[in-house]
Amino acid sequence: MKIIAVANQKGGVGKTTTTVNLAACLAEAGREVLVIDLDPQANASSALGIEATPGRSLYGVLTDFSAGRSLAEQIQPTAYDRLHIVTAELDLSGCEIELAADLGRLTRLRRVMEAYRASGPSAEFVLIDCPPSLGVLMTNALAAADSVLVPLQCEYLALEGLARILTMIERVKQASGHATLLLEGVVLTMYDARTNLSQQVVDDVRQHLGRQIFDTIIPRSIRLSEAPSHGKAITAYDPSGAGAQSYRELAREFLKRQV
Numbered sequence: 001m002k003i004i005a006v007a008n009q010k011g012g013v014g015k016t017t018t019t020v021n022l023a024a025c026l027a028e029a030g031r032e033v034l035v036i037d038l039d040p041q042a043n044a045s046s047a048l049g050i051e052a053t054p055g056r057s058l059y060g061v062l063t064d065f066s067a068g069r070s071l072a073e074q075i076q077p078t079a080y081d082r083l084h085i086v087t088a089e090l091d092l093s094g095c096e097i098e099l100a101a102d103l104g105r106l107t108r109l110r111r112v113m114e115a116y117r118a119s120g121p122s123a124e125f126v127l128i129d130c131p132p133s134l135g136v137l138m139t140n141a142l143a144a145a146d147s148v149l150v151p152l153q154c155e156y157l158a159l160e161g162l163a164r165i166l167t168m169i170e171r172v173k174q175a176s177g178h179a180t181l182l183l184e185g186v187v188l189t190m191y192d193a194r195t196n197l198s199q200q201v202v203d204d205v206r207q208h209l210g211r212q213i214f215d216t217i218i219p220r221s222i223r224l225s226e227a228p229s230h231g232k233a234i235t236a237y238d239p240s241g242a243g244a245q246s247y248r249e250l251a252r253e254f255l256k257r258q259v
């Protein structure tokens, strides 16, 4: 089981879109996938057609840690074969406050995931959709993860944003004693072939990070932005469109990189 945090402290760069659609494409390719929605906005949950329900999230598992509640009891099936989810709820935002005073707060989720791993889970890949703020939840996700996948929007000053997230990954590694956290890769999102800027961002970022950038680039696509309001992954909403094809290609490349 490999745990991948999908993270970028910048809002609206495609974290949730990438989590949901990469997960759906990995499941379509025959892999067992678990999505953990760690954002109180619960966008990944609704994008997969599942409503946030009070009591169904990691909130209790993380805050009432001594009760020994497990991740497994929060897992729900989705409409997709091999794709399961732990939904988010607004209460999750309370974790920021409740855990703030707790000494072991950075590694709560890591301990929950260790217990889950030891239980012999069926999930091969766990994708954690992180909130955009640099708080306790995102830190917990990075401390629990084996690797970080960073969606990066093709826009002005993208490189500065990338530098910030790389610095933050280093900080979390030190603060949580997690020296083995890897960069899974950077996925360029919302690429617009009609603008020079998009191509320039791709060239700049490739020059700086080389192979750590996925070859697959996610194009800007109306279909990708419409799918969440229908509660569907792109593989169900527009299975043969450019958006679905790009996420399938990303899933193939992602799998090829796993040795």
Ligand SMILES: Nc1ncnc2c1ncn2[C@@H]1O[C@H](COP(=O)(O)OP(=O)(O)OP(=O)(O)O)[C@@H](O)[C@H]1O
Binding pocket: 010, 011, 012, 013, 014, 015, 016, 017, 018, 039, 043, 130, 131, 132, 189, 190, 191, 218, 219, 220, 221, 222, 224, 225, 226, 228
């Ligand atoms: N490739 C794309 N083409 C067009 N629209 C996109 C694409 N990717 C994401 N979007 C849209 O951009 C907006 C932000 O995307 P998304 O919610 O995935 O970002 P996020 O990083 O998860 O945001 P937040 O930081 O708020 O959690 C959404 O409305 C989404 O539908």
Ligand SMILES: [Mg+2]
Binding pocket: 015, 016, 017, 039, 043, 129, 130, 131
């Ligand atoms: Mg999001």
